[in-house]
Amino acid sequence: MIIILVGLGISDLYESFASAVDARSIDALNFSLGGYASYMTALFLLVVVTHLFIGMVVFWRRSDDWMALTLAFALVSNGAWLTLSLMYPAGEVETVLTPLVSAVTYVGLVSGISLLYVFPDGRFVPRWTLVMVASWAILMAFAIFLPESFLSLAAWPILLQLLVLLIWTGVGLFAQLHRYLEVSTPLQRQQTKWAIAGLVLAVVGPFAYFLTFVIVPALSDPAVPNILYQRVGSSLFALSLIVRLVGITIMALATLIFPISFVIAILRYRLWDIDVIINRTLVYGALTGTLILIYLFGVALLQSIFRNLTGQGDQLAIVATTLAIAALFNPLRGRIQAVIDRRFYRRRYDAARALAAFSDTVQDEVELEDVSQALLRLVIETVQPSQSSLWLRDVDEKPE
Amino acid sequence: MPRIFRYLVMLVVAAVALIVVGGIVMGQQVDERLNKVYEISVESIEIPTDQASIERGMHLIDTVLFCKECHGDYLGGRLQFNDPLTGRIAAKNLTSGAGGIRPDTSDEEWVLAIRHGVDEDGTPLIEMPSESFYSLSGEDLGAIIAYVKSAPPVDNELPERRLGPFYQLSILSNPNLIPAEVIDHEGDRAPSPEPGATVEYGKYLATACRICHGPALSGGPGAGAGLDLRASGDLSKWSEAEFVTALRTGETPRGEDLDPDLMPWERIGELTNDELHAIWLYLQTLQ
Numbered sequence: 001m002i003i004i005l006v007g008l009g010i011s012d013l014y015e016s017f018a019s020a021v022d023a024r025s026i027d028a029l030n031f032s033l034g035g036y037a038s039y040m041t042a043l044f045l046l047v048v049v050t051h052l053f054i055g056m057v058v059f060w061r062r063s064d065d066w067m068a069l070t071l072a073f074a075l076v077s078n079g080a081w082l083t084l085s086l087m088y089p090a091g092e093v094e095t096v097l098t099p100l101v102s103a104v105t106y107v108g109l110v111s112g113i114s115l116l117y118v119f120p121d122g123r124f125v126p127r128w129t130l131v132m133v134a135s136w137a138i139l140m141a142f143a144i145f146l147p148e149s150f151l152s153l154a155a156w157p158i159l160l161q162l163l164v165l166l167i168w169t170g171v172g173l174f175a176q177l178h179r180y181l182e183v184s185t186p187l188q189r190q191q192t193k194w195a196i197a198g199l200v201l202a203v204v205g206p207f208a209y210f211l212t213f214v215i216v217p218a219l220s221d222p223a224v225p226n227i228l229y230q231r232v233g234s235s236l237f238a239l240s241l242i243v244r245l246v247g248i249t250i251m252a253l254a255t256l257i258f259p260i261s262f263v264i265a266i267l268r269y270r271l272w273d274i275d276v277i278i279n280r281t282l283v284y285g286a287l288t289g290t291l292i293l294i295y296l297f298g299v300a301l302l303q304s305i306f307r308n309l310t311g312q313g314d315q316l317a318i319v320a321t322t323l324a325i326a327a328l329f330n331p332l333r334g335r336i337q338a339v340i341d342r343r344f345y346r347r348r349y350d351a352a353r354a355l356a357a358f359s360d361t362v363q364d365e366v367e368l369e370d371v372s373q374a375l376l377r378l379v380i381e382t383v384q385p386s387q388s389s390l391w392l393r394d395v396d397e398k399p400e
Numbered sequence: 401m402p403r404i405f406r407y408l409v410m411l412v413v414a415a416v417a418l419i420v421v422g423g424i425v426m427g428q429q430v431d432e433r434l435n436k437v438y439e440i441s442v443e444s445i446e447i448p449t450d451q452a453s454i455e456r457g458m459h460l461i462d463t464v465l466f467c468k469e470c471h472g473d474y475l476g477g478r479l480q481f482n483d484p485l486t487g488r489i490a491a492k493n494l495t496s497g498a499g500g501i502r503p504d505t506s507d508e509e510w511v512l513a514i515r516h517g518v519d520e521d522g523t524p525l526i527e528m529p530s531e532s533f534y535s536l537s538g539e540d541l542g543a544i545i546a547y548v549k550s551a552p553p554v555d556n557e558l559p560e561r562r563l564g565p566f567y568q569l570s571i572l573s574n575p576n577l578i579p580a581e582v583i584d585h586e587g588d589r590a591p592s593p594e595p596g597a598t599v600e601y602g603k604y605l606a607t608a609c610r611i612c613h614g615p616a617l618s619g620g621p622g623a624g625a626g627l628d629l630r631a632s633g634d635l636s637k638w639s640e641a642e643f644v645t646a647l648r649t650g651e652t653p654r655g656e657d658l659d660p661d662l663m664p665w666e667r668i669g670e671l672t673n674d675e676l677h678a679i680w681l682y683l684q685t686l687q
Contacts, residue, residue, distance in 0.1 A: 024662075027623035225469040226624050226662045228480060230612045231527055233574040234623045236486065236566055243485065 002080045002104060005097060006048055009087025014041045016086055021241070024229060028238040043252045044083045051079020054259040067122045074115050075259055077108035082255075102144050109140045116172035120192050125179045132171050139164070198261025286336050291325055298324060354378055368392070423565055430568045433578060437522035440585045442508045442515075445542050447549070457547025460540055463670045465533065465608050467494075476500070476554025480527075487564030491527070497553030510545045517579035524580035526571070531579045532607045537592030597674045602682025605675055612663075617686055624662055630686040640680045647676060 018037035026036050055075030062068035081104050088101045113136050117129050124130040143153040153161055176196050180189055229237065263282075302317035361374045372390050379388050448454075461467045461475075470491040472478045477493030477500070493500040502520075509520045517530030536544070563571070571577045593600035606617065613619055613626035618633065620626070627634035635643060642653040648669040650658045658665045671679070 024624035224480075225664075227466050227469045227529075227608075227611050227664070228527070229624055230622070231529060232567075232577065233570050235573060236570040238623075239566055239569070240486065 001100065002048075002052065002076055002084075005084055005100060005104070006045070006080060006087070008097070009084065010041065010045070013044060013083065013087045014038070016089070017041060022224065022237060024226075024234060025237040025241040028234040029241065040248070043249060044086070047252050047255050048079050048083050050256055051075045051259050054263060055079070058262075067118075067120065070111060070122075071115060071119075071262065073107060074111035075262070077104050078112050078258060079108075079255075081105040081108035106140055106144050109144070110137045113168055113172060116169070116196075117175050119176070119195060120184075120188055125175060125183050129171065129175045132168060136168050192265075195261055195265045198258040282340050283333065283337050286340075287329075287333050290332060290336070291328070294328065295321055295325055426565070426568050426572060430563065430571050433524070433571070433581070434526070434563075435523060438516070438518045438524065438580055438585070439522065440512060440516050440518060442511050443538070445507060445511050445538050445545070447507050447510075447542050448546050453543045454547045454550050456540070457543035457545070459670075460544055461547060463667050463675075464605055465544070466611075466664055466667060468667075469664060470527070472554075472556075474554050475548060475551050476556040477558050479558060481564075481567065482559070483564070485564045485566045487567045488559050488562045489526070489567065490558040490561070493554060493556045493558060494548050495551050495554045496549075498555040499557035500553065507545060510548070511541065514541060514544065516583060516585055524578045526577050528579055529576075529608065529611055531576065531583050532610060534583055534587075535590055535592075535604070535607060539592070595674075597677045597681065599678070599681045599685055601675075602678035602680070605671070606679050606682055617683070626663065629683050631684045632687060635683065640677070643680055644673070644676050647671070 014037045017040040018033050021033070021036060023033055026033050052075075055072045058068050058075065059072035063072075081101075084101045084104055088095070088097060110133075114133050117133050118124060124133070139151070139153050142149050142151040146152055147154045149155070153164060156164075173196075176192065180192060180196075184192060224237070298321035299317050302320055303314055306312065306314075306317055358374060358378050362371050365371050365374065372392065376388055376390055468475065470478065470480070471494055472491070475494040476497065477491055479488070479490045481487055481489045495501070496503055505520065512518045512520070513525060513528070513530075514533050515530060515536065516534075517525045517528045519525050533541075575582055593604050595601055609617060609626070609629070612624070613629050617626075617629040619628035629635060638646070638653055646652050646658060647665050650660065650665045650669075652658060660666055
């Protein structure tokens with residue numbers, strides 16, 4: 001449903017960006033209106049697609065685990081609601097799609113904060129935090145479905161809205177801290193410490209987008225009379241537009257931390273054991289992107305070289321670059337795999353390195369005592385036990 | 401903490417400190433300039449009360465000086481900026497309604513504001529294009545003040561001015577934002593031309609055009625800047641009739657629409673035929 005909604009709204013999103021910006025400021029920065037609108041549209045679509053992809057993978061592999069299922073819904077709806085709200089703005093012409101967009105927004109806003117309270121085991125710790133989630137769900141229901149009501153958060157002053165957001169996020173953080181210190185197992189701690197950063201940003205990130213309009217609402221207001229614009233000077237408006245662009249880009253990238261943090265938790269700490277698919281996607285995604293870049297750059301470079309040397313050579317450049325790509329495929333895949341293993345598969349990577357180092361050490365050793373010490377040192381360094389000892393069977397001792 | 405993060409934190413702290421110190425220095429410089437008190441001996445102007453003068457004042461305000469672009473259609477003032485980075489800046493409510501000009505504002509105070517860009521307390525106004533209005537004749541200035549005084553009251557309470565860092569930066573980079581600083585307050589004023597279809601009167605009427613089209617009316621490379629109005633400029637292939645049509649209908653000889661947000665042709669189009677002819681004659685003298 002979200003894919004259809006987003007697909008149908010892309011042109012509206014582009015139009016909304018193109019029409020809501022002051023063309024004079026775009027001009028002052030030597031941008032084009034189309035380029036600006038395309039950049040903004042691509043940025044928002046990147047957020048949606050990343051959330052959607054991770055959410056779909058989690059759903060596909062672990063739809064039997066309701067915590068994973070909640071995360072999948074949270075990812076998909078959180079990634080989409082802000083973009084959808086721009087594609088189908090509230091208060092404008094209502095279509096048959098409007099209730100669907102409201103529903104996605106509601107699920108996104110409620111599931112994001114709920115996860116903050118119940119991740120990773122689905123229980124409310126402490127129990128009273130259930131009240132926080134329930135009250136948030138009610139507040140959001142008024143805000144989205146009855147925006148004119150006095151209980152609607154959307155109708156409250158901006159400072160009060162921020163205060164509410166701070167309280168609910170703050171208590172959620174407290175709950176996670178309490179859980180981390182008092183309840184979680186060591187593995188859960190490793191898994192959650194990554195996920196929490198993402199969860200907080202999932203709750204706060206989209207609001208940060210609207211905050212940029214609060215901080216700099218006049219930045220690119222097309223309604224500023226030209227006489228005032230010329231009087232004040234275009235640099236003020238251009239500077240303001242830059243601030244907004246940077247702010248929105250940072251917001252979008254910060255929003256991506258939500259899915260990325262779960263990817264890290266999944267890959268590095270084997271959350272829900274669905275790391276293989278993510279690992280393959282990362283490797284082959286990065287490989288494809290790199291090969292495309294190499295291909296485009298290679299073709300352009302070789303064409304220009306051949307043209308300068310022979311006056312032609314387009315076909316030759318394409319053939320040469322294609323052969324180079326074919327030759328690069330395997331070594332590049334190995335390199336990317338190694339980088340991703342080093343970043344995310346520490347255990348495998350560290351174990352492989354440690355074993356390699358140990359074998360280097362022992363192949364030159366003939367003293368049993370030295371080998372024993374090296375083995376103990378390896379165990380201490382890699383496993384970090386509270387104590388360690390090594391028993392060796394006496395060669396003269398006969399088994400019973 | 402890894403070394404790279406340490407350097408990153410140090411970099412961020414240094415950048416923040418630099419911004420804070422720079423902001424404080426900038427704020428002090430701007431405050432100093434905005435708190436300067438100007439002591440100007442204001443020329444005495446006779447403010448007429450007859451209907452013809454009031455209508456003349458309205459005509460000038462609407463079509464020549466573009467006061468309503470900033471002060472609003474009923475001169476009731478307008479909030480121009482209101483955000484933390486730009487600040488809170490409003491064009492004043494010029495009427496006698498709530499939030500408007502003091503009822504006992506003297507004629508000298510009106511002259512001080514319009515012609516010299518100085519407020520009633522002697523501090524400079526910002527944004528007011530007084531350097532363009534300095535050349536207004538005493539008669540026309542009197543008519544303008546008469547019209548503003550007669551404008552129906554508009555209740556519009558506007559907030560106190562607060563300049564944000566972006567606006568302070570603009571003040572430092574754009575001297576025209578404090579017109580009192582660029583006006584020679586004791587300088588001679590060119591004799592006012594008689595109204596009529598003459599080059600001199602055209603020049604007189606085109607005074608506010610310079611805000612967008614530049615001091616030489618040669619346009620500019622800046623975003624939203626006006627066309628080059630000189631005889632050899634963007635209008636070189638236009639006839640006078642096409643010039644008048646463009647200003648009356650908003651359509652150029654090439655069939656393109658003038659954007660009213662960029663070019664207030666709807667206001668300028670209210671000028672009389674003689675006035676438009678005078679402006680055309682003047683533009684033809686510019687090389």
